[in-house]
Structures are given as C-alpha cells and as structure tokens.
Amino acid sequence: MSGTFIGMPAFPEAAREAVGNRTLRRNLRHATHTIRAKRAKAVAEVSDWAALREAGRQIKDHTLRHLDRYLVQLEESVTAAGGTVHWAADAVEANRIVAELVKATGESEVVKVKSMATQEIGLNEALEAEGIRAYETDLAELIVQLGKDRPSHILVPAIHRNRGEIRDIFRSEMGAWGRPAPEGLTDTPAELAEAARLHLREKFLRARVGISGANFMVAETGTLVVVESEGNGRMCLTLPETLISVVGIEKLVPTWRDLEVFLQTLPRSSTAERMNPYTSMWTGTTDAETADGPRTFHLVLLDNGRTDTLADQVGRQALRCIRCSACLNVCPVYERAGGHAYGSVYPGPIGAILSPQLRGTQSEIDASLPYASSLCGACYEVCPVAIDIPEVLVHLRERVVQGGPVTRAGNKVVLKPAKGHAAERAAMRAARWAFGHPGALRTGQRIASRSRRFHPRTLPGPGRAWSASRDLPPVPAEPFRDWWQRTHVTGRGAGAGSAGDQASGHDQGDGK
Amino acid sequence: MSSRDLILGRVRRALATAGEADTPYEQAVSRDYLREHGERTAEETVDLLAENLTEYRAVVHRTNAEELPNVIMRLLALRGPRYVLVPPGLPAQWMSAADPTRVHDRAVSTPHDLDKVESVVTGCAVAIAETGTIVLDGSPDQGRRRITLVPDHHICVVRVPAQVVSSVPQAMERLAPTRPLTWISGPSATSDIELDRVEGVHGPRTLEVVLLSEE
Amino acid sequence: MRVALFLTCINDTLYPDTGRAVVKLLTRLGVEVDFPLTQTCCGQAHYNTGYRHEAEPLAVKFSDVFREYEAIVTPSGSCGAMVRELYPRLGERARAEGRGDVLAATLAPVVPKTYELTEFLVDVVGVTDVGAYYPHTVTYHPTCHGLRSLGLGDRPRRLLQAVKGLELVDLPGAEECCGFGGTFALKNSDVSAAMGADKVRNAESTEAEVLCAADNSCLMHIGGTMTRLGVGMRPVHIAEILASTEEEPLV
DSSP: OOGGGTTOOOHHHHHHHHHTOHHHHHHHHHHHHHHHHHHHHHHHTOTTHHHHHHHHHHHHHHHHHTHHHHHHHHHHHHHHTTOEEEEESSHHHHHHHHHHHHHHHTOSEEEEOOOHHHHHTTHHHHHHHTTOEEEEOSHHHHHHHHTTOOOOOSSOTTTTOOHHHHHHHHHHHHHHHSSOOOTTOOSOHHHHHHHHHHHHHHHHHHOOEEEEOOSEEETTTTEEEEEESSSHHHHHHHSSSEEEEEEEGGGEESOGGGHHHHHHHHHHHHTOOSSOSEEEEEESOOOTTTOOSOSEEEEEEEOTTHHHHHTOTTGGGGGGOOOOOHHHHHOHHHHHHOSGGGOSSSOHHHHHHHHHHHSOSOSHHHHHGGGSOOOOOHHHHHOTTOOOHHHHHHHHHHHHHHOEEEEETTEEEEEOOOTTOHHHHHHHHHHHHHHHOHHHHHHHHHHHHHTGGGOOSSOOGGGHHHHTTOOOOOOOSSOHHHHHIIIIITTTOSOTTOOOSOTTTOOTTOOO | OOHHHHHHHHHHHHHHTOOOOOOOHHHHSOOOSOSSSSOOOHHHHHHHHHHHHHHTTOEEEEEETTTHHHHHHHHHHHHOOSEEEEOTTSOGGGGTTOOSEEEEOOTTOOHHHHHTOOEEEEOOSEEETTTTEEEEOOOTTTOOGGGGTSSSEEEEEEEETTTEESSHHHHHHHOOTTSOEEEEOSSOEEEEETTEEEEOSSSOSEEEEEEEEOO | OEEEEOOOHHHHHHOHHHHHHHHHHHHHTTOEEEOOTTOOOOSHHHHHHTOHHHHHHHHHHHHHHHTTSSEEEESOHHHHHIIIIIHHHHHHHHHHTTOTTHHHHHHGGGSTTEEEHHHIIIIIIOOSOOOOBOOSEEEEOOOHIIIIISOOTTHHHHHHHTSBTOEEEOOTTTTSOOSOTTTHHHHTHHHHHHHHHHHHHHHHHTTOSEEEESOHHHHHHHHHHHHHHTOOOEEEEHHHHHHOOSSSOOO
16 A cells, blocks of 8 residues: 555544644535435435446346456457456565566656555655656546645545635646646636646646556456546547556456446446446557557556455445545445545545555554444445445454454465454453343443432543533433333233343343 | 566455455446336437437437438538538448538548548448437548547438437447447537536537438 | 334333324224334344344344234334345345355244335325325425435325425425434544434524424434524424324324
C-alpha cells in the first residue's frame, strides 16, 4: 500500500477529527446526498435490477471459483492479440515491472488514467523514486495530486473538496506542473473543468506512455474495458505508443457476453447515469496498417493480497467488487468520518472489508476498520454484486478478537487475538455466563433496581464513550421478569419449557 | 519460481478447500434478466434513442439520405471550422455539400496534427436506445479512435432504424470484441466536482448525432 | 393461540413498560402470552462484536427455552433479525468449521416461528387496527435491522395510521441509521453521536411530540441524545402506543 498511509491512527481517532470538521461534513453530506437520490432513480428505471444483481454476483463467484483457469485463458488471449502479460505477486514487484517497462521506452514521464490498483500499490511514488513523473489526468485525481492530498473516495477521490477549494488549488498549484490556471478562474464547475482541459491537453498530446487500470478483463477474448466520463481515459488509452495496464486478478469475467450485465449495473450504481459518457474496449494491439492505439501493450496482473482474500470463504465475496462506490455514497459512517479516516485508498464500507483482508488485520488501523460500521446494512442493499458487507465485517471482527487461521502472502498462519480487546473479551464471557444463568441475571437486575436512585445519568471511565453525548435511561423500579412473576406466575406455573428461574435451573448451552 | 506460478499456486491452494460444487459456466449464471426493457416499435426505439441522447446533452438531428449532405453542411457552417476530419471510408456523398477543407486521417498523423482540426464526421457501428449510446468500432466510416477524441466537435451519423437496438445486451450481440470499441453517451462530462455532472472535459464538448432515416 | 414473548435482555432490564405493553396488547387481541422465565439474551451483541463462539451457547439456550411454542414474538427488530437471519448463519459457520450439523439442527426450529411484534400483528394475527387510542403527533423511525434484515416494510406505519387520534408525520431521512449499532456506539462514539444528533434534528424538524420506533436499543440512543440536546420530544416504543386505549391511555 501507498506509503502515505503508513502510521495511520485507528479509525475512531481519525474519524473524530473529521466529525469535528464542519466544512468537510458539509462537503460530504452535499455530495453523498446528491448522488444517493440520483442512484435510486437510475436503478428504479430498470425493472430487472434484482436479476441483473444476481447475475453479476453469480458471474463473479463463478470466476473466482475457477480463477486459475480463467487467468491462464486471459493470458493466452491477450498474448495472441499482441499484448504481453506480466504477473506481480505484490506491490513492490508490480512497481518494479512498470518502472522497467517505462524506462525501456526511454521516457521519463507518463500519463495516467484513474486506477485504484495503481493507487493501492503506490505506483506514482515508486515511479518518482525512479525519476519518472506520473501525471494524473482524471479531474479528481488531478485535484488530489496538485493539492498533495490523499484520495478519499473510490469514484471521486477529491469528494472532500468543494468548488472553492478546488479553484484555490488550481490557482496556486497548476503552474508548477505545467500550464497555469487561466486568469480570473472562478469556482463554477464548468470553468474548473475547462481549466483542467487546458492544463492536461499538452500532456496528452506529447505523451508516449500511458498507464491505466481496467474495470473488466474478458478471459475468452483478452479484451480490457475502461469505464470513464471525461475522455482522459480515451486520451491515455489511444494516443501513447505504449500502454501499461495494471489490473487486479479479480477484475476478470469469463466471456464477452458477461459485460452486458456489468455495463448496465456499474454506471447506474456509480455515477447514477444510464450510461457513462465513454467506455473503451481494446483487445491487445492493432496491426501497423490500422495503427489504432498503442503499438505496445503490457498487462500487469496484480495479486497483492487478493489470493489471501480468496482463501477466506466468508471474506472472498469482497473480490466481487466492481468499485462502483455506491456503498460509500449511502454509508452514514462514511458521510461523517470521511474517506481519509479509513487509512487506505479503499474507504467506506467496501474499504472496511477490503483493506484488512488485502493488508491483514495486524496494524492498528486495519484492526479497527471492521468496527467502522453500525451494521445498518445500507451498503449491502445497494451493492450491485450483492456483497454482504455486514457479514464480512462481523467475520473480520471475529478475526480481530479471536485470531485464528488466515492466509498471508500465500502461507497459512494462525493469528493471535489482537491486543486491546482483553477487557472486552472478559466482559463478553461474563455476560455470556450471566445470560446462561437467569438467576444470576435477575440478581444483577435487582441490585440495579434497588440502587437506582444513586445512578448518575452520565458515566465515568470507559462509560464516557456513551455518556459524553447521550444520557442514560433511568433504571426501572423492577425488571419485567419480577413483574411477570408477581402478576402471572403465582398459581399458574412458569410456562412451557421452564424449570423456574433458579440459577441451578437451566444451564444447558453453558458448556464452554 | 516465477511470479506467474506463485500466483496460480496461491489461487489453487485458496480454492482447494473450497469444497463447493464445480458448476460449469453455462449453468453457473441465471440469465433471467431482460433482453430489453419494454416493448417498442422500431420507430419508438429511435425516438427513445433521441430522447436519451438529448438528456445527456447530445444534439440530435433527423434527416433523410437526400437532405443529409445539406444537414452536415449546415452543422459545419454553424461552427465554421477551417478543417474537418473524415475517416477513409466515409460515404463521399455525405460531405458533398460541406465547405471546410477535408482532412484525411493517416497513420502518421500525430496527436498535434489532430489537435488543429476542429470537427470530425463519422458513421457508427450501433446505437443503444435505452442508454442513449452510440458505439464506434473502427470500421472505415468511423476511423481510428483518436479522430473522434481530439477534435472538439463530433458529428455522428446513425442509420435508423437499422443501426439502432434497444438495449445493452442486444448491442453486445452485434459487436466484435476484437475491434477497438468506443461507447459514447453524450459529450464528455465529469461528476468530480461535488458529485454533480458537468458536460465538457477532454473529449469533444459538442456531440451532434444525425439520425439518418433510410426508409 | 399461545405464544412466547421473547422480551430481550435490554427490555427486561431497562424497559419493562414495553414488555407490559406487549402483554396487554396481545391479550386484548385474544392471544395467550407466556413469558418463559428462563429466557435471557439472543447473543446478538456477542455475535456482532466478533464473539460468535460466545454467542453459540446463548443461541442454543434460546432454542431450548422457546422451541415448544407455536410462535415467538419479540418487540425488537434487531433481536428478531438475530434469530431469523443470523442463527442459520451460526449453523453454517459451525458446519464450515467441521463441527457437523448439530448446531444448525438445534437452532432450526425457532428460526421460522420467530416474529417481530408488528410482523406478528399484521401477518399472523391479521390486524392493522388494534383498537388503540393515542392522541399525539408521532413520527416513525424504521430501525435498520427491522427495515433491511426482516423487511418489515410499511407494517409499522400501517399499524400507527390505524391508531385513533394519532397523527403520523414523515421523518426526513427516515431510513438512515440512528448511529446506535450496539458496541459501535462505544467503539466509534464520535461518529455514533454525530449520527444520533442528525437523527434527532430530523425528528425535531417534524414538530412531532413523539418519536416512535420498534426497537428500544435504538430509542435508548436517540432518547439519550434528545435529552442531552435539550430536545423536548419523547422516544416511545410502538408497542406502548398500540397498547394504549381510551380506557387505559398510555401516560
């Protein structure tokens, strides 16, 4: 992962700062609420959405189930179409391959299409270290790059910036990277887009090497697909002489026909459009006579934790993700915590299940991500490939608190329970014991009721996490079960299956 | 060990314990989604195409074979370009009334050469009504992908109803994956500022679609 | 019909009024209610915090306590969802861990006959007008697990709309989570509190007297936020509104 994320504080700490930042809260609220309503409308227009979603899930699950076979088939198809396939086990290897391919062209600059995979491996920084300058050409990536910032959204990496902030960045930074912002640039989105057009055009026209990711790769044909809006993708994919695409191994679909599902679900889920402005599909290279697009095409297939994720039967569904970002846009936690708090290029609900799987749960930030959710389920509801994000979150919480067998870099290892959960673990065990002994539970309830006059409505110590912002409910004079026993049990028996509520009564299920 | 073998080995080990049914591809996916949404006559399908293109800010014109050269002439005259790019296989008739100097794309044309040309006229491979999309596949009347990208003004002629399908699945059936394909739905746009759509970034900022009736 | 009330540990300890309301309401509708005293907790907090193995004995206990009843009714969307949606998953995971089908088989009987209260009223008893009287302006917050896991849909609203004297007003952003989320409220208290405050502000904008929901854990969070923010609204469980009559109004 990108070096910029090393040493991130755990999620709650990073989120606290974001929650207190009013501009950020306003920017995120405005953007996510704008897209939310539009997405719902775009999806409602398609009467067979549920069937498309199910087909998308099935295509991805089937591909993952036979990933080895389809990867080999893809390699053959791409090679037959004139491309060269490289395999990268991790970020370091992928960066080295790309840097060597660029150097072999003799060039010292490249133009880039927005790509999550190259963000994930920190390609720009790696190229910089080799003396190669990478120009981001997607408008939002440009804003992030010029602002020396970090991405905070999958689709719109600069979602945390409003138009005024973007104008300020363009005015102060564009000059250092190339053509400066026009005189008197205002904050109207059309003018900002025009400024980006002018700034980047000279780079597109002179570029000899383009770097991209891909939304889909088709095993049977060797076709790659890039879905975009601005035309920067088309520029990078067609004008340079050399194209290098870095793509995660899970981006595969078996057949050409499979695209008919995702080309319907992806645009509606991500930008809430019936179709995005531009989609490019290319298969290897064209012959000298046609000369349409790059003469040299390299495909770098990236693992970087994906096979480890595949080894987890519950967690592997995260690999279905088509990076639409619908889950971010509906997530109440993302809306308030912002993308940076997730400490990864993959923020939001999908990031909370992807990062701890790709990187492991050992770091503080990764161990905290599975808890960055109220489990409200809005993400699962909108996911166009039906990833049950709450299910995976809970599964990863279990990995954090219990440890257990996982696969890291292809090796099976047994994780120890994470530090810092000992008190919670003890409390959970105690609660489980009390709940296994209704008598003990009742004794606790009675003590609470009898001492209720002395209960504060705020708590000291760890309880402050609750009472810093919320009052406690008053404890009632008696728990329900006492009332029930008083009013219903006498002379009627305690009800079916019950042996009374003595501590010694019903202890089954308490064997652990 | 090569990284190729390493990764394939990891994949196989990850799946070894899967213990799930090995369903063949043909049975693994239920294709019970619709081939098209709603029933329409050919004419209604063309109307829907026009409506959806317009909604995403493409400018739609309708004409017949006889009037087409004049329509193209007028559209170009309104913009007043000095040069107009034409792909090698564009029917000569289409440009017969146009005034600007025709520039023919050649393999040696550099991006800078293309940047000097203001307008381009092409045909298309197929158009999708439900999504307001035109698809170019590099056929002789469409040319290389770059010629419809660098100029700021693109006039695209769609033969209706022959080239119009209702839906994405129907379009996929007509397209050859081995050809370089560009799907275009309106002029270039971005949602990168506050997640709201603005038209006009790097691709042609003006897209004019001429629906050529062949009846 | 004889049904078991699964009140949930939170309601038993902190919200006995809700329990009394359920008993009163169901009895009025001719349903014979039992409260097996050996019941404790469904294990949801354990499961959702990552202690699945600690949740298992609680689930087994739940099944032992409730399996003989015709139906199990609970005034909690999230505890209902734990049984209906997550008990089968407990069984699946145990199977995947090589522990056979025992757990799945033990839990299976209680899954289909566990109902959230509003679901039980509309689908099993077959009523929407329960003869209630509640002369107040009410706004309804659909809690996440009731909404998305159980698919309660418009059942609670239909029940409320049939209450005499009750004026139901729409809650802006109704389907957004209130920010409770169990241990989320503690582990991510800043985000949780921000979500709670937004929910309360939306509720306040309706000018209703009462915010109603079908889950007291969410109401505990929303109500605690209301008093802290000095918002003069009352959080009330739907059971208490439906139990209220002209003869015996809810105070």
